Amino acid sequence: MSIYPHPCPSSPTGPQAAMLGQDSARHRRFRSEASDWNLGFRGGGVTLVVGKLSGGAGRRSNGNCRENVETMGGSGKRKRWIWLAAGAGLLIAALVLGRPAAHLVGTWWTDPNELSELPAGIVDDASRMNATRVAEIWNVPLEMEAAERQLAQLLQRAREHGLPVSIAGARHSMGGHTISPDGISINMLPFNSMELDEDADVLHVQAGAKWSEIIAYLDPLGRSVAVMQSNNSFTVGGSLSVNCHGWQYGRPPIASTVRSFRLMLSDGTIVSCSRSENDELFSLALGGYGLFGIILDVELLVVPNERLRLEQHIVPIDDALTTFDQTIKERSDVSMVYARLNIAPDELFREVIINIFRRDAEGDIPDLSDPGLVTLRRAVFRGSAEGEYGKGLRWALETKLQPHLSKKVFSRNQLLNEGVETFQNRSAESTDILHEYFVPRTRIGEFLNALRRIVPEHNGNLLNVTVRSVDTDEDTFLRYADRPMFALVMLFQQPRTAAGDDAMEAMTQEMIETALSLEGRYYLPYRLHATVDQFHRAYPQAQDFFERKRQYDPDELFQNRFYEKYKKRQ
Numbered sequence: 001m002s003i004y005p006h007p008c009p010s011s012p013t014g015p016q017a018a019m020l021g022q023d024s025a026r027h028r029r030f031r032s033e034a035s036d037w038n039l040g041f042r043g044g045g046v047t048l049v050v051g052k053l054s055g056g057a058g059r060r061s062n063g064n065c066r067e068n069v070e071t072m073g074g075s076g077k078r079k080r081w082i083w084l085a086a087g088a089g090l091l092i093a094a095l096v097l098g099r100p101a102a103h104l105v106g107t108w109w110t111d112p113n114e115l116s117e118l119p120a121g122i123v124d125d126a127s128r129m130n131a132t133r134v135a136e137i138w139n140v141p142l143e144m145e146a147a148e149r150q151l152a153q154l155l156q157r158a159r160e161h162g163l164p165v166s167i168a169g170a171r172h173s174m175g176g177h178t179i180s181p182d183g184i185s186i187n188m189l190p191f192n193s194m195e196l197d198e199d200a201d202v203l204h205v206q207a208g209a210k211w212s213e214i215i216a217y218l219d220p221l222g223r224s225v226a227v228m229q230s231n232n233s234f235t236v237g238g239s240l241s242v243n244c245h246g247w248q249y250g251r252p253p254i255a256s257t258v259r260s261f262r263l264m265l266s267d268g269t270i271v272s273c274s275r276s277e278n279d280e281l282f283s284l285a286l287g288g289y290g291l292f293g294i295i296l297d298v299e300l301l302v303v304p305n306e307r308l309r310l311e312q313h314i315v316p317i318d319d320a321l322t323t324f325d326q327t328i329k330e331r332s333d334v335s336m337v338y339a340r341l342n343i344a345p346d347e348l349f350r351e352v353i354i355n356i357f358r359r360d361a362e363g364d365i366p367d368l369s370d371p372g373l374v375t376l377r378r379a380v381f382r383g384s385a386e387g388e389y390g391k392g393l394r395w396a397l398e399t400k401l402q403p404h405l406s407k408k409v410f411s412r413n414q415l416l417n418e419g420v421e422t423f424q425n426r427s428a429e430s431t432d433i434l435h436e437y438f439v440p441r442t443r444i445g446e447f448l449n450a451l452r453r454i455v456p457e458h459n460g461n462l463l464n465v466t467v468r469s470v471d472t473d474e475d476t477f478l479r480y481a482d483r484p485m486f487a488l489v490m491l492f493q494q495p496r497t498a499a500g501d502d503a504m505e506a507m508t509q510e511m512i513e514t515a516l517s518l519e520g521r522y523y524l525p526y527r528l529h530a531t532v533d534q535f536h537r538a539y540p541q542a543q544d545f546f547e548r549k550r551q552y553d554p555d556e557l558f559q560n561r562f563y564e565k566y567k568k569r570q
Contacts, residue, residue, distance in 0.1 A: 100393055107383035107390070108375065114428035123185050126420075127174035127527060128431045129501060130561070132181050135163055139187045140208065147191060151294060152268030155557065158184050159266075164559035167290040169208055169235030172420070173242060173525040174434060176561025177289050183559065186294065188237055196221055196302070202259060203300045207237030215417050219368045224305040224412045226257040230338070230466075233419040237295045242525040243287030243479075245470045245487065247338040249328070255286040255475040259299040266293065266557040275475075284548060287476040289524070291549050291558050306412045308335055309360040312353060314399050317341070317448065320352045321441070333358045336415060341448075341465040343384070344392040345456065349448050349465070353399065357415065366411045371418045381423045385430075385463055385493045425493065432463065433492050433504060436523035437511065438470065438485040443518035447488070450514045458507035464491040478545050480521045487523075505529040512538070528565050535566045543569060 118124055124131045138154060141147045158165050164183035171178050179185065191208035194217055201223065205214060211225065212232040218224055228234075229244050240261070245253040260274035263285055273282040285292045315323050320339065328334050336357040341349045371377075380397055383390040425432040439447045455462055466489045473479040494500045508529035512522045521538045522530060536542055546567045550556060 099389075100397075103383055103386075103390060103393060104376070104379045107386065108379040111378070111382055112427045115426050116428075123168070123171075123179055125171040125173055125176065125178055127433060128496060129174075129527070130176045130179055132176070132179045134166075134179070134185045135182050136184045137187060138184055139189075140191045142190050142193075144193075144206075148264070148270065148296070151186075151264055154184065154186070155264075155266060155268050159555055159557060165557050166560045167237070167241075167294055167558070169238040170210060170233055172234050172238065173289075175524075175526055175528040177242075177525060178238075179561055180559045180564075181561075188235065188294075191296075196223065198223075201302050203302050204297065205236055205300060206297045207235065207240075207295045209236050210234065211236070211239070212417065212419065215368070215413050218302060219305060219411075219413045222305050223302045225416060226301050226303045227251050227254045228416060230416075230418075231420045232417050233421065236298055236300070240286055240295055240298065241288060241290050243473070243476050245468065245481070247336050247466075247468045249334045249337040249469065250471060252471040252473050253287075253476070253481060255473065257301045258282075258286060258475075259301060261285070261298040262296045263293040264296055266553040266555060270296065280477075280548070281552065283475060283477040284545065284552070287478045288549075289562055290560060291563055292552050293558065303412075305365055306335060307360050307363060307365045308357040308410050308412055308415065310408050310410065311356040311358060312403050313356075314351060314353050314403075317349055317352050320354065321444075323354060327354070327356060331358075335359050335412065337469065339467040340398075341467065342395050343462050343465060344395050345388050346392070347395070348452050348455070351395075351399070352467070357410070360409065363409065366409060366414060368411065368413050368417060371422065374422055378423060381463070382425075385425075385461060429496060430493050430500075431496050433494055434526050435490040435492065435508065435511065436526065437488045437490075437515045437520055438480050438523070439488065439515060439518055439520035440483065441486055443520065444486050444488075447514060447518055447520065451511065454507065454510050454514065458503060458510070460504075460507050461493040462490065463493055465489070477548075478524075478539055478541060480523060480539075485520070501527075509534065524562070528562060532566055532569065536569050542566065 118131065121133055121137075122131055123134050123137065141150055155165065157163075164180040165186065166178055166180040166183055167186050167188060168178035169188050188208035189210075191206040192210070192213060194203060194205035194209055194214060196203050196218065198221065203214070203218070203223075210232065211228050211234055214225060214236070215232055227244075227248050228239060228246050230247055234244070239254055240258065243253045243255050245251075260272055260277070261282075262270055263273050263278075263281060264270050271278050271281065273279075273285060275282060281292060285295060311327070313323050313327060324339075328337060334356060337355065339352050339354045342351040343349075380394050384394040437447065454460075468487045468489070470481045470485045470487050472483055473481040492504065494504045504527065508527065509531060512530050512534050515522055516534065516537055524539075530538070539545075546563075549558075549563075
């Protein structure tokens, strides 16, 4: 697909030529990736087939950027009709493709890469709104015995000097959950070894391992992660500490897949926690946000890798639950499911794409590979942050083109093996903020109706809404799924300013209040915008949770910003 809005642009000269010369490699990369799409637009009685227009048999030039049209006989009148038809076709192509192409190319061309290293002694998280000075960043040693010995010594030193301790991995929480101001920040990333017990289907893995590393390790062994988030950029310890959930159908959160883990307490002792040993600590540390100790390593249940076939349904929102029931419930072959809502302002939440991945034994399991079309997919996604047109274009591409173009068969590991970096906001001026709300099935329609009012009233720049089902959590103390819930994962872009954060806080509090009024909850790993009262109403067990924290950690050694804000009811 040409990156130009017209198939035969005039040759650039002067500064424009110099600019294009400097960036020719970038142009070639975009053209190469985009040309993999052989798109067929059908509408209004006109079919436009867009292939590789830059060169090849479909185009011949006489050097003056004019087509040589040959006719086998006929009059000049016939030639004129051919020229008129060709001109009309080019005009229609320009009208249909010109603005979308210009929008995507413009997004790609101006896509910033302004992320920079933090100054020494400063830590932050994925929000890029929590830059905080700490006393020390301490990297855990790779070797297990040295790590355990030195961690115990570190905790003793922190207690003697009155320094709080926070625990961090990939830092993808957004509310300072891995940060304690002027304290010691433990970096667990080096602690990442793993070993599979193939007979028991149990992975022994250290807490600093990222899911990308785990998937790469498990794939040659024919195994896959049972429950994890939709991206591979997080660590095991971080995922357990927030008790994440994923789009694995019919599954509770990740705690349900944990057989046991070892936890270092604030006095340096190490205890094993499971459903039969130190079971209270098991339930408190899973979803405990690092407040009860340092998770060292885990016994994690794994499942077979599978060949999965994608089935998509694009339906009005009023038909979504019926479609869900008819296509998913009572089906034993369903492995993974998620839905996405239309976020175009004029059609907000009016349509939904339901993506179902069914087990398919008819063929080989595809090899693990990197996600394709990254540049083009990123341009489509980041372009949706720029206004109403970009949001509408993205929905049109995903509903009218993607079903015909995307692959239909995947491995389970392929679907889990994409990092947040693909769509990451890299601007210095703005950041992307996650929200998540859990609502009972019977109230989800009311929640969406309220959001249709709340988001525009607060001028929220909504980039995505994914819907997943989560089964009842039977394992964690500070649980969000005390019954089957629908989870709505929402992504907003906001300015990285105090005013931008204040606006996001006001919108968040109204959405939380709406969820609470509908017997729902909000998810805790994100910005600390909920009031103290809202937090305790959403999690009525929280006061008991914090009291038990102080029993296991009487010096309150393990701290973070989440704990500081919500530990006492006001």
